[in-house]
Amino acid sequence: MSTLVERTWATLAPLTDPEIPVVSLRELGILREVAETADGVEVVITPTYTGCPAMGQIEDDVKACLAQAGISARVVTRLAPAWTTDWMSDTAKEKLRAYGIAPPGATRPAESVVQFVRRRPPPDEVACPRCGSIHTVVSSQFGSTACKALYKCLDCQEPFDYFKPY
Amino acid sequence: MNAPVDYLLHLADNAVVLGQRNAEWCGHGPILEEDIALANVSLDHIGQARLLYQLAAARMGGGASEDSLAYFRDETAFRNYTLLELPHHGPLVGYAASDRDYAVTIVRNFFYGALMVLVWDALTRSADADLAAIAAKSLKEARYHLHHAADWVVRLGDGTDESHARAQAAVDHLFRYTEEFWLPSPAETEAVASGIGVDVVSLRAAWDALVDETLAEATLSRPAVRGYVPEGKLGRHSEHLGYLLGEMQGLARAHPGATW
Numbered sequence: 001m002s003t004l005v006e007r008t009w010a011t012l013a014p015l016t017d018p019e020i021p022v023v024s025l026r027e028l029g030i031l032r033e034v035a036e037t038a039d040g041v042e043v044v045i046t047p048t049y050t051g052c053p054a055m056g057q058i059e060d061d062v063k064a065c066l067a068q069a070g071i072s073a074r075v076v077t078r079l080a081p082a083w084t085t086d087w088m089s090d091t092a093k094e095k096l097r098a099y100g101i102a103p104p105g106a107t108r109p110a111e112s113v114v115q116f117v118r119r120r121p122p123p124d125e126v127a128c129p130r131c132g133s134i135h136t137v138v139s140s141q142f143g144s145t146a147c148k149a150l151y152k153c154l155d156c157q158e159p160f161d162y163f164k165p166y
Numbered sequence: 167m168n169a170p171v172d173y174l175l176h177l178a179d180n181a182v183v184l185g186q187r188n189a190e191w192c193g194h195g196p197i198l199e200e201d202i203a204l205a206n207v208s209l210d211h212i213g214q215a216r217l218l219y220q221l222a223a224a225r226m227g228g229g230a231s232e233d234s235l236a237y238f239r240d241e242t243a244f245r246n247y248t249l250l251e252l253p254h255h256g257p258l259v260g261y262a263a264s265d266r267d268y269a270v271t272i273v274r275n276f277f278y279g280a281l282m283v284l285v286w287d288a289l290t291r292s293a294d295a296d297l298a299a300i301a302a303k304s305l306k307e308a309r310y311h312l313h314h315a316a317d318w319v320v321r322l323g324d325g326t327d328e329s330h331a332r333a334q335a336a337v338d339h340l341f342r343y344t345e346e347f348w349l350p351s352p353a354e355t356e357a358v359a360s361g362i363g364v365d366v367v368s369l370r371a372a373w374d375a376l377v378d379e380t381l382a383e384a385t386l387s388r389p390a391v392r393g394y395v396p397e398g399k400l401g402r403h404s405e406h407l408g409y410l411l412g413e414m415q416g417l418a419r420a421h422p423g424a425t426w
């Protein structure tokens with residue numbers, strides 16, 4: 001296969017989400033594809049939340065990183081299929097936990113809109129990233145960013161972020 | 167298949183106007199968690215609006231951009247529901263002054279959120295593939311928005327005497343504005359005919375069920391609807407939109423093309 005494509009993946013490997021500096025863009029599922037073109041490479045990224053302020057930064061990071069490596073690249077943003085937390089690798093989830101963020105549970109794609117809305121409080125069993133207890137409660141559906149909810153551990157009292165299934 | 171531009175603008179204007187309105191709570195939320203929650207919900211709405219404006223601008227050509235659509239159209243060109251531009255309090259008389267009432271904010275978000283989970287869900291099957299892609303993303307966010315608003319409707323309604331009274335007043339004030347949801351505009355009718363848009367009337371029973379169930383849990387009652395049907399999505403707005411746009415568009419119009 002093309003060594004340029006491999007070199008591009010390798011060059012982009014250290015890039016992380018600016019909000020979560022322990023997980024790479026590839027592990028998060030933001031970096032989707034790299035393809036060779038007539039004059040360089042085309043890199044496909046997909047946004048997480050539509051209003052996520054980190055997306056502009058991520059696109060700039062990708063461009064700057066490749067420019068520095070002397071790779072001529074075009075960055076394309078693709079919406080479909082919509083990004084989902086299910087694309088996060090197990091390694092990424094473990095890194096999140098170690099970083100103090102409870103990783104997302106699985107989404108429930110078959111669940112209808114109305115079922116989702118009526119499910120209250122959410123039965124997601126969220127383990128405390130500090131002590132592992134599942135004796136936790138939600139403090140707020142929105143934490144430091146839209147993608148996270150704010151939880152509290154009732155055993156060790158630690159407040160923590162939960163990366164919501166999306 | 168391409169959605170009519172007016173249909174995209176209706177969806178985009180809804181998102182940007184509510185995003186701007188709710189952002190007014192940033193730094194003024196009743197509690198820190200809610201301050202942050204509403205700012206995040208606003209970011210989602212503005213993100214959805216950007217995607218829709220970008221799509222509309224690409225289809226319009228002629229130098230249109232997301233910024234020209236958000237910042238350089240006048241009030242009568244906006245296609246948002248009147249409900250979304252209203253201030254965070256009930257009607258006032260004469261020179262009366264009012265503080266923002268969080269119950270109004272929450273009940274509005276609840277009525278709109280209950281509609282949008284149904285709209286976005288239906289639009290994931292739109293014949294316009296670009297619109298369907300935006301709908302698939304927006305649906306994921308709208309579900310959390312509705313969850314948040316419904317939680318608070320119950321908390322306020324089934325809370326103290328004061329919170330119950332204010333929540334009921336907000337429901338009574340805002341309910342009539344939801345009548346606008348169910349009268350299709352020409353853009354909606356055109357979009358439905360081509361398999362792009364959603365027939366809003368077909369969503370009404372599901373919306374009623376969601377709303378009635380939550381209001382019952384919140385010990386709130388649903389008011390009888392009078393004959394008034396607002397026409398914001400036709401560009402005929404309340405007196406409040408002009409002030410909202412004045413604040414939102416002022417900087418861009420004073421310094422066209424400014425960057426930082």
Ligand SMILES: [Zn+2]
Nearest residue numbers: 128131153156
């Ligand atoms: Zn704990």
